[in-house]
Amino acid sequence: MGRPPCCDKGVKKGPWTPEEDIILVSYIQDHGPGNWKAVPTNTASQRNIFDSGDLNGLSRCSKSCRLRWTNYLRPGIKRGNFTEQEEKMIIHLQALLGNRWAAIAAYLPQRTDNDIKNYWNTYLKKKLNKLEASGSEGSLGHVGVSVSQSMSRGQWERRLQTDIHMAKKALSEALSPKKTSSSTFLAELNSNRSNDNSTCSIYNSTKPTPSISYASSADNIARLLKGWMKSTPKRSATQNSIINLACAGADTASSEGTTKGSSTSVELSETFQTLFGYESLESSNSEFSPSLSPEGTLFQDESKPDITGIDVPFSLLEKWLLDDSGCQEKLSF
DNA sequence: AAATGTGTCAACCGCGAGAGT
DNA sequence: TACTCTCGCGGTTGACACATT
Structure with missing residues (x-):
């Protein structure tokens, strides 16, 4: 069959x-x-x-x-404008994990695997090839190359696995009724690190990581609508109604701005209000807004595998991934 | 101004894994 | 155990925008 x-x-x-x-x-x-x-x-x-x-x-x-x-x-997605940090993380992780984009995306909670994959295929791969061809290690070159240079792949993988394991442990502890703070993880990690890397101070930092704040879906939709309006100067009746709908929904002060005075638009307006319930389309931009309406947290419990639930481990992993080869050289298992 | 080339990225396709029966 | 169903992943495609000729 x-x-x-x-x-x-x-x-x-x-x-x-x-x-x-x-x-x-x-x-x-x-x-x-x-x-x-x-x-x-x-x-x-x-x-x-x-x-x-x-x-x-x-x-x-x-x-x-x-x-x-x-x-x-999905709420909380950041699009475009990859930062240098993100670039480095992607390069690091690609060297470690290969083209396992979903796994890589797990370390960049605001990015989707598709986005990372596209970014890699269209930009990073070429950039690295250029750097390699020119024989220069440049600002990014050392990141990927260092994997094979200063530490064997096996060592990196073991280190990564150890951290992931500990992160998981911390998460399960955090979720268990028996309250244990993430400091357990931190202490454990620190003690672990202190054994093999006395000079890398980043792991000794107890500075709390800012938690990832999710934007609402409205953010994404409003952005889409904006792009849509921009790309189609001649709007169809449908577009107009949708845009009005969005504006009506977004602007809670005025719900009669729709082209149709029918109950349909009222219904839609309500849908929008229920859905998005925040101030205006203008408030939406590509940046995360930390001050979102309660609806902004609506989908928080849903996301891709969320390692951000364990802020400290993520932060540490991130730092670790971004750490310079100088530190890596001193690490050993 | 038109034709052609190139880059970007949203979306599709096929496959494998895991859960359920 | 065998089968079906659903989901998620990674590779690939195709449309569009922009740059170059």
Whole structure:
């Protein structure tokens, strides 16, 4: 028996429209993420909230819904502008883990595996090749090269595994009713580190890591809408209604700004208010806003494997990954 | 101004893993 | 144990934007 097609024929493909995004986010708000198989079926009932003729609702395959959510709509996603730190981490981790983008993305909680993969394929790989070709180690070159230079791959992997193991341990401790603070982990890690690396002081720092603050999905959608408006100077009636809808929903002070005075727009406006309930589209930008509405935490319990739940370990791992080879040379197992 | 080349990135496809029956 | 279903991952594609000729 051959493998059954993952999706029915006739499902929509191609770029997602803001309407579809709204339907999806609305659905996930109500039902939570997961059970993707049911999403296309269950959102069909939501289609009629849009009265434009060109809207067909969410006739997407489950995979597509999941991908859209995890890569673009999920709260807390940072897009573009990779920092130098992130670059270094990616290079480090790629050298260690290979093209295991999901694993790499676990260390960059604000980035998606797809984003990292694209960044690597389109930019970092070329950059490293150039550096290698020129024989220079440059500012980034040493990061990847140092893996083989100053420490064997096996040593790195063991070190990574040790840290991951300890991070897991700390997490389970933190989750257990018996209260144990992450300082247990820290102490353990410090003692571990002090045995093999007396000069690397970063592990002795007890400075708390700022927790990752998640932006709301509205952030992402508003950004999408902005881009959409920008890219399509001539707006269709649908676009206008959606934009008005978004604005109406975003601006809680005024809900009559829609082009349609019908109950549909009121309903949609309410949907938006319920969904996003925050001030205006203007407040949305690509940066994280730490002062989000309570809805901003709506999806916090859902994300990709969240190692940020254990802030200290993540911070330490991050520091470790970004640590210069100077420190690495002194480490031994 | 048009044609062509190049880069970027959103989305798709196929496969494997794991859970459920 | 065998099978089905669903999810998640990594590789790849294709559309679009921008640069160059």
